[in-house]
Amino acid sequence: MTRNRFSRRAARLAAAAVLTSAVAMAHADDNVQFLLDWIPSGEFAAYYAGLSQGFFKEQGIDLKISRGFGGGDTVNKVGAGSAQFGIADIAPVFAARAKTGLPVKVISSMYVYSPHSMFVLESSGITSLADLKGKNVGITPGNSHKFYFPEVAKRVGLDESTVRWTNVDASTMASLLIAKKLDAAPFFAIHEYYINKSAQAQGEKIRVLPYVETGFTIYSSSILTSDNTLKSNPDLVKRFLAAIWKSQQWAHAHPEEACKLHVAQNPEVKADDCLGSFKAEDKYVFADFAAKTGFGKFDDKRLADTWAQVTKAQQLDPQWDYQQAVDTALVPAAAAK
Secondary structure, rough: OOOHHHHHHHHHHHHHHHHHHHHHOOOEEEEEEOOOOOOOOOOHHHHHHHHHHHHHHOOEEEEEEEEOHHHHHHHHHHOOOOOOOEEHHHHHHHHHHOOOOOOOOEEOOOOOOOOEEEEEHHHHHHOHHHHHHHOOEOOOOOOOOHHHHHHHHHHOOOOOHOOOEOOOOHHHHHHHHHOOOOOOEEEEEHHHHHHHHHHHHHHOOOOEEHHHHOOOOOOOEEEEEEEHHHHHHHHHHHHHHHHHHHHHHHHOHHHHHHHHHHHHOHHHHHHHHHHHHHHHHHHHHHOOHHHHHHHOOOHHHHHHHHHHHHHHHHOOOOOHHHHHHHHOOOOOHHOOO
16 A cells, blocks of 8 residues: 555656656757857957847847858858858858759848948058059959959949959958058958058058949848748747847947957957947948838848849859748847837
């Protein structure tokens, strides 16, 4: 009798333990990998700040942010399922999907126009992109600045064939420019602050020649995920985007605090460099016309123009339906306002 009571009690305890474990598992945070497209410099401060502020935890997400090795690599890894989400330029997303059918999609716009630029020294006397005729311009293999340059050159009346391109290592690009071994070097405009700081240490000053000033207003950095994640767990996608945009909006209102949180997690980044890069990046996210379209959303006409420019630059089939690579339906309404 005693043995039976003990057995029944043990069975109840075991059942309760199983139930407790099941409930705990049901409420466990989703482990999520978010892959950047480069090193964690200041333009990514919003995401690290959001992580510290608990915005991802609020959405039931245990987030890990990892550095990237270029946008194309990030796109490939997200498409292959190595990370659930990533950030990269929209061009390699279009190219990978159109060329190989890689199952990856853009799920939110981020930079609403391109930060592609050429950096020159003020002492060079170069004051416009048209002045690059006959100049020695640094480049890295596969760099999108070169893909887009023929269109930009046409807009300023420059014969693109007169430019001399020199392949260099990306890590040496800025130092070669400052040492006057290059006449110009391609960088995103958001990197002006810390590169100019290095130039000033050598008695020089950087001048930025943005592609956008020629009317080249294509979309750029975007949040992406795989078809599999979008199809199998749309709730996770929705929660992730909610945390991403809450992070962006909080950092937009608190840039200094965002950079403090960023540097705490990435001590190799100097506080002033973070703030300089973040403030530059912020202008590409919160532009006036982005508010009209809805943050995270795309304007149909400008998206079509972006596809047209990517098609020319990467020699893609212009008849391919680029909408296969875009789905912003789960961008939170609070972000889109």
